[in-house]
Amino acid sequence: MAMYEDCLVTFIDILGFGNLVKTRSANDIYQILKKLEKFTQPDDHEAKIRSMDEARLYSRAFAHIISDAIVRVRPYNTQMRNGAFVYELIDLLHAQIELINSGIFIRAGMAIGLCHTGILGEGPLFGPAMIEAYKLENEVALNPRILIHDQVLQAHRSDEQLRGEQNTLEYELKVVNQFVLMDNDGYHFIDYLNNYDEFDDLCTFIQFLQTHAELIRKGLIDYAAIPKVLSKYDWLRNY
Numbered sequence: 001m002a003m004y005e006d007c008l009v010t011f012i013d014i015l016g017f018g019n020l021v022k023t024r025s026a027n028d029i030y031q032i033l034k035k036l037e038k039f040t041q042p043d044d045h046e047a048k049i050r051s052m053d054e055a056r057l058y059s060r061a062f063a064h065i066i067s068d069a070i071v072r073v074r075p076y077n078t079q080m081r082n083g084a085f086v087y088e089l090i091d092l093l094h095a096q097i098e099l100i101n102s103g104i105f106i107r108a109g110m111a112i113g114l115c116h117t118g119i120l121g122e123g124p125l126f127g128p129a130m131i132e133a134y135k136l137e138n139e140v141a142l143n144p145r146i147l148i149h150d151q152v153l154q155a156h157r158s159d160e161q162l163r164g165e166q167n168t169l170e171y172e173l174k175v176v177n178q179f180v181l182m183d184n185d186g187y188h189f190i191d192y193l194n195n196y197d198e199f200d201d202l203c204t205f206i207q208f209l210q211t212h213a214e215l216i217r218k219g220l221i222d223y224a225a226i227p228k229v230l231s232k233y234d235w236l237r238n239y
Contacts, residue, residue, distance in 0.1 A: 004114035004127055006161070008074040008088050008152065011133040012036070012095075015105040015144050015232060017068040035102055036070050037063060055119045059084035061091065062121025071125060071133070073117040076161050083164035085156045086172060089179045089190060092146055096192050097199075101211055105144040105236070109136025112152045143235040145189040148180060153188065193239065212236075 014020070014036065020029060059082050061074040072092075076084035092108070099106055113129030132149065141147045156162045156176065163172050181191035193212070199205040219233035 002116055004116055005075040006077045006113070007115040007117065007127075007129055008072075008076060008084060008110060008112055008162075009115050009127075009129040009133040010072040010088070010092060010108050010110040010146070011130070011137040012070045012072065012106050012108040012146075013137055014068055015107060016229065021068075032104065033065060033068070036099065036104065036106075037065055058082045059087065061088065062117050064117075064121070064123060064125050066125075071130065073115055073121065073125065073130075075117065078161075081161060081163060081165040083162075083167065083172070085152070085162040086164070086175050086179075089176065090198070093179060093190050093192050093195060093198060096146060096190065097208060100192075100215065101208060103211075103215060105215070105232075106146070107137060107141040107144050108146040109133045109138075109141050109149065110146065110152055111136055111149045112155050140187065143232050145183070145235075145239075148188045148190070150188070153180075 014032065020032065024032075056075060056078045058080040059074055059076050059078050061072050064071045064073070072088075074084055074088050078084075088110070092110070096106060109132075111129050111132035113127070113132060115125070115127035115129040117123060117125055136147050136149055153176070156172070157169065163169065179190060179195060180188050181194070182188050193209075196202070196205045199208065216233055216236045220230065220237065223229040223233060
């Protein structure tokens with residue numbers, strides 16, 4: 001019988017996908033989507049799991065392709081509390097960095113609540129949290145940032161299932177504050193530029209900054225006559 005679970009749900013969209021469809025071949029689009037899937041798919045997605053007990057031993061994410069978007073769903077009511085929220089932040093930060101290195105900017109919204117994803121993440125995917133994540137991405141995020149709903153931050157403070165078994169709340173809040181930044185509009189987003197410790201070394205970080213800067217410069221030129229798109233590159237420049 002299908003059942004809802006308490007989940008973190010992140011709806012991820014590619015910036016400028018409509019223009020890519022118009023200007024790139026079907027194979028190019030396919031490769032971009034596969035790259036997005038690869039960088040947002042959990043490392044253990046091929047693990048052989050035979051029961052709900054095994055599937056929910058610890059928190060792990062499932063990734064679903066929906067047209068030009070990826071939806072990550074992470075059930076967090078598990079037998080072992082391994083820090084679902086912090087792991088999701090780190091996974092998304094790394095995915096965002098890898099995609100930017102591949103010339104792809106994304107925007108996303110992370111929500112919390114009830115969602116159906118199946119024991120092995122086989123779907124179908126539906127539920128209130130899915131709708132909330134989509135609305136956050138589609139109506140609020142606007143710019144190339146991964147927004148985190150305030151309800152997620154509040155739940156992390158009040159629900160120990162979202163935290164690691166060995167961690168104090170104070171410790172986890174310190175970690176979250178390292179990865180999350182409040183934007184000028186009052187919304188929180190994943191702060192990928194200030195987390196250089198997540199890179200292999202300083203040279204890799206500097207190379208990333210150079211790639212990031214070049215993509216912004218190109219976008220400011222290419223979309224100078226399209227205010228709706230230009231504003232996204234203005235946001236990136238200011239960030």
